[in-house]
Amino acid sequence: MSRHIAVLLCSFLWIGWASEQCSSQSQNCREVVDVDMDPDETLIKVQLLQAHLDLQKAGDANSSQRTLEDVVVEMLHPRKLDKNHSVRPTLASLLGEELISFLEQVGTQTSQFPIGWPAWMEIAPTKEQGRIIGISLSIFLLLFCWWITTLKEIPPMMRESKEEGPKDLRPISAEELKKHSHQGDLWIAIDGIVADITDFATSHPGGIDLLLQHAGAEAAEPFHDVGHSEFALEQIKQRAVGVLAAAQVKAEIAIEKDTLTSRIFTKEDPINAHKVLGFTVLSMYLYRIFVWVCQTESPGSDYAGFRPDFWALASILTVEGLQLSSFIFTVPKNRPLSGPMIWQEWRAHNLIFVTRLTICFLGAWIVHRIGSSHGWPAWVQMNVNQLSVFAQMRLADLATAWLRDDTHETLVSTMPYWEHCPKWVESMFRTWYSLSQIYTTLVIMMAGPGMDLYFVMILPYQLYSVLMTFVRKGIISSRTCHVTYFWSLWQSWICGFMLRSARMFFQLQAINIAVYCTRVYGLNKYVLWIGVCISFQLYNFQSWPYRTETKLLEFPLFSVMVLVWLILALGLKFFSSVPVFDSRHARYVEARPKRLILRSRTQVSSSLYHLKFDFPWFFRWQGYSSGLQPGQHVKLLCQNSSQGMANWNGHANLEVDRDYLSRSYTPINSSKEPTVDFIVKFYPEKGSEAFPDGGRASRKLCMEIKEGSEVWLSGPHGSKVYRGNGNFMVDGKVVKASRCCALAGGSGITPVLSLLRQCREECRSSFAKPDVHADVMKEFAVVHAMREMDERLQADWYNPETEIGLAPRCSVHNLASAESESQGPLKRQTSHREGMAYTYGRLSKEVILDSFPPPADDLVVVLCGPKGFVDEACLPLLQELKYTNVITMW
DSSP, X not given: OHHHHHXXXXXXXXXXXXXXXXXXXXHHHHHHHHHHHOHHHHHHHHHHHHHHHHHHHHOOXXXXXXXXXXXXXXXXXXXXXXXXXXXXXXXXXXXXXXXXXXXXXXXXXTOOOOOOOOGGGGOOOOHHHHHHHHHHHHHHHHHHHHHHHTOOXXXXXXXXXXXXXXXXXXXXXXXXXXXXXXXXXXXXXXXXXXXXXXXXXXXXXXXXXXXXXXXXXXXXXXXXXXXXXXXXXXXXXXXXXXXXXXXXXXXXXXXXXXXXXXXXXXXXXXXXXXXXXXXXXXXXXXXXXXXXXXXXXXXXXXXXXXOSSHHHHHHHHHHHHHHHHGGGSOOOSSOOSSSOOOOHHHHHHHHHHHHHXXXXXXXXXXXXXXXXXXXXXHHHHHHHHHHHHHHHHXXXXXXXXXXXXXXXXXXXXXXXXXXXXXXXXXXXXXXXXXXXXXXXXXXXXXXXXXXXXXXXXXXXXXXXXXXXXXXXXXXXXXHHHHHHHHHHHHHHXXXXXXXXXXXXXXXXXXXXXXXXXXXXXXXXXXXXXHHHHHHHHHHHHHTOTTSOOOOGGGSOHHHHHHHHHHHHHHHHHHHOSSOSBOOOOOBOOOSSOEEEEXXXXXXXXXXXXXXXXXXXXXXXXXXXXXXXXXXXXXXXXXXXXXXXXXEETTEEOTTTTOXXXXXXXXXXXXXXXXXXXXXXXXXXXXXXXXXXXXXXXXXXXXXXXXTTOEEEEEEEESOOOEEETTEEEETTEEEEOSEEEEEEEGGGHHHHXXXXXXXXXXXXXXXXXXXXXXXXXXXXXXXXXXXXXXXXXXXXXXXXXXXTTOSSEEEEEEEESSOOGGGOSSOOEEETXXXXXXXXXXXXXXXXXXXXXXXXXXXXXXXXXXXXXXXXIIHHHHHHTXXXXXXXXX
């Protein structure tokens, strides 16, 4: 990592020096022209130099300082000053000027490439040329967005042409329905039709908590009161498993009047104030963009037609009012995973971002109102803008800590995409979303004098909220939402650059990309933006009215930014506990199928194989991880070995016509690791009486798929029972545990390993955050029940060398129900050095008491394995031994 960071910083320095050399060459050429065109200015410089030499000879430092100040004020050309800028330089300002000169030399003299900008790149387009550029790019953007909507990347397993016939629904009693009422096994009845919504629960737009309130019961009344869309009705029908026996079942699920109007106009906004404000604001956005692109603004206004009058003030206050009015609606706390739908954290962040741009707009409005876009007003505006950026980051962090319960979510980078979105389209969208956020912050920090760009940049934030609301109500699709948001970001970008010179375009994009790459590598965002802020402040100091005017891009921005980053990073490293690099782990896995690449396959026991999968290159480079929390699983998709065979393993083959199989597996690594690892049990052909034909999916995964090949997975499925830092969700309540015990049967050891590694990862992170060190899990005990002892995992799976010294301390008891010929007589063997015990027999109270601590309020027992093992063997024993905090992880 350090090597990559060093290469990155060196690259930025080289790019900065080369760019600044170009600026230096252009500036030198202009200075020669200035000498020819303005001899008075050259004479003034010579006189200042002579006066400075004479004063040095005088020997009186104080006198020299006062006299030099007077000479500077007198010698400056009158047209370089106005009534607002008659500022007398001080000794500090002169020393600052020397610092600026040194920084310029850093950016010019160290480069050995005497290149300059071509003359045509220095010329900004005329108004007529800008109109042609703006209209052409806007039309091209619309055509490009339309083309994206026609693209599809359908996974092979979803190309099957055969449709499933109607299901033969069996009768289900109310008692059976009530048993399926928890997170790991959630059924619900709507008008007598029972649906298994276990996998859909985490994607429910209203959140899983709302479903748990009505789980295991008839919920037709609250279902219809909400006014669900046709999408929700289809989800119920697709997941139907039976008919409630005691209910008067209807032929079809009751569908109330469901129109576009009924979904838009809801009870939460009885006077439709939010809708009126939304329509008004959207109309203003479209009008201002039209004025800007077509260059139809009136004289005396900016590109979007704004003047510093009360109409402009009313416009921005209407925008802010729209954002505040969104809080009258009830939205889920957690992000739905099935599509881009608004949730509480997004709404809070949106208010913060929109308010930040509103403050910047008001600052520009005041500067224009008082009629001074230079000097002290401009400097104050820049400082207010930059302070608003840091205030926004701090408030966003507080909102995230308050409302987000998944550390693998980011605001837009982990937004779910539509089902058949091509991989390159997803990569392009994710990159552009991040670049646009950086571009917006750069524009704010530069503190441009116009109100137009601040106003137009609010459009994507508010438009995306509207689009996500429409997705939730089933009015538009996820694809339409993403493409429209993508258009709004690009349209703001077109407006910002359609009247700029090519040189400004390329240099600002270079800064944008440099900041983006640095952030991708995880540099602390406060360090990152302080470096940018200081570079702009030094430029503002150099270009102060009593000095020679210098354009922004002629200043060594790259060099100053990298220098400040290095200084701040060293300061945090040696004098603070604040980490220099953030832990940035956005979730890669989402509800739609996505690619994985097999990196390695290793046999770890007689029947278990360790499969390690990578993400595609782009996501590995950006630091993505699976984001799967302990207890969640994914579905791996592979070819069907039994296709066309009527029977398999002595039973009717229910998947005889399917080209691909879907099998659920639980990853064994922590959610922050850059790979997805599985332990898969291999069922060989003729390996046992129960599986004479072997396993279909396990044969493909463990034997036939080659390293470097792709597989598809979807997820996450299942509920998050572990919330991090020792917090477990037990029967709807959060239990704080310092000790965890696990009963695993067979392949049920995989979620246990995932939980153990997640706790170790939290311990590793706690070294950088001492305030959370007390929340680390202290003790972990495992009982792994299996048929034969050779199915066990070795000790380094539980206590690997890379995790030595990390909590929790783990002890393992391997319990084999059958004695194999190679294992010798039935006896107990214990290795205290490895914390491993080996016993033959069945699960009993003695085994549990010998392996687990006694029951306590801060102790949680996790059950993983086949349903019969959990219900018939584990639960009765734990109830008899008085263990209360028991969780099932299927």
